[in-house]
Amino acid sequence: MVKPYSRPAADEPAWWFVVSSDQILLTEDNDLPFGCLADLSFPSLDDYTVVQIGELRERSCYLVIADYLDDNFVDGKFEPLRQLLDASDLEKFAMAGRARQFSDFISTHRFCGRCGTRMQAVDWELAMHCHQCNHRCYPRVSPCIIVAITKGEQLLLAQGKRHKQGMYSILAGFVEAGESLEQALAREVHEEAGIQVQNIEYQLSQPWPFPHSLMMGFTAEWAGGELHIDPHELVTGDWFDFDDLPPTPPAGTIAHTLIEKAIGKKAD
Ligand SMILES: NC(=O)c1ccc[n+]([C@@H]2O[C@H](COP(=O)([O-])OP(=O)(O)OC[C@H]3O[C@@H](n4cnc5c(N)ncnc54)[C@H](O)[C@@H]3O)[C@@H](O)[C@H]2O)c1
Ligand SMILES: [Mg+2]
Ligand SMILES: [Zn+2]
Incomplete structure (x- = not known):
């Protein structure tokens, strides 16, 4: 303990x-x-x-x-x-x-969100507790899906509004309350790129502390739909040939690992 x-x-x-x-x-x-x-x-x-x-x-x-x-x-x-x-x-x-x-x-948990009383740190687990109404809080972890989508020998990459200038990545998004990972993936891919995917395979996960995400990584294949990049979330995006990719996230990020897996899988 x-x-x-x-x-x-x-x-x-x-x-x-x-x-x-x-x-x-x-x-x-x-x-x-x-x-x-x-x-x-x-x-x-x-x-x-x-x-x-x-x-x-x-x-x-x-x-x-x-x-x-x-x-x-x-x-x-x-x-x-x-x-x-x-x-x-x-x-x-x-x-x-x-x-x-x-x-x-x-x-950010100095006061109880339910009754406003000052909260106390629990001494045997990492939690904050309100002795007035017994409300207890744990550090927030926000599940996110991230997916490398291929179409033949091409990979879907997009530039997020918060990305460093010139960097492209694969699609990602927060899971909403009440959603399964599969539903979140289908919704995010449809919202951000307007397409449907198939052969979805879970690969790996990574805690990502910006600010408190748990990235759950998948590969998938294009199944239908014309590419339509969401202008609210993304600057631009497209299908890129495996041997001609723009700058992508560095080693150490789950995006990097998933891109390598998606490309490697296709090259087999
Ligand atoms: N490690 C990696 O390789 C990698 C790569 C890409 C993205 N990411 C991370 O994935 C996460 C999600 O990506 P995104 O920004 O495209 O998400 P997204 O597509 O869901 O869009 C972000 C928007 O979602 C809303 N949002 C913020 N926090 C939320 C929450 N907890 N629950 C529901 N909605 C919320 C906000 O309106 C925000 O602007 C971010 O934390 C990002 O840093 C990590
Ligand atoms: Mg997104
Ligand atoms: Zn309280």
Whole structure:
């Protein structure tokens, strides 16, 4: 059973996830601070919320919520979480995403959504509880589907409004309340591209902390319909030949893995 709010001993080597809003403290060489409190130039943790969020390579991981930035966190720099998205250490990125989501959860659940009373942290699981009306909240996880769709030797790619200039990706969208994954997939594909798909195959999933998605990845094949790209969500989109794709998401993203699977499957 976890004790999320237990304090680290001064001589316990641990990974430190110091989060301030959507930024995380990194060392000069873009790594996470690692070591025992006594060896790190951290201030006293008394003024901060500290949460034990799991284990990485047999060492505890501690989230320190540092929303009121303090000059005492001198060794290192606060950087956007995406800076850690390095395909060589996805475990570390996933744990940092967990830290960022827990930090966001705690800071947005200070008061009960039902009766307005101040909420208290539960000491044996990661939850916030209202002692007035017994309402209990857990960190929000939002399921999303993401799908690589092929048509013969072509792949459907689209440019999202929030994508970096010039980058194309596969279709994705949030699952709505009351929907199955299959229904969400069919709806999103129809809304965003106006087509129908078949031979839908589940491939893999990835937690995605921007802001709290759980990406569930599929491959599928075009089954019918003319391509009609939704101008509200997407800038542009088209079928691209497998050997002539525009810039796509980097290794480490589920979009990248699904694109490789879709293309590899066709090449068999
Ligand atoms: N890791 C990857 O490779 C990868 C690739 C593509 C997209 N994504 C992620 O997939 C997620 C969904 O993609 P999208 O932005 O195209 O979604 P989408 O097509 O459903 O459209 C986004 C819109 O959905 C609404 N929305 C926001 N949060 C919601 C929620 N929790 N439930 C229901 N609706 C909500 C908002 O109006 C928002 O503008 C995002 O978190 C995005 O970052 C990840
Ligand atoms: Mg979308
Ligand atoms: Zn309440």
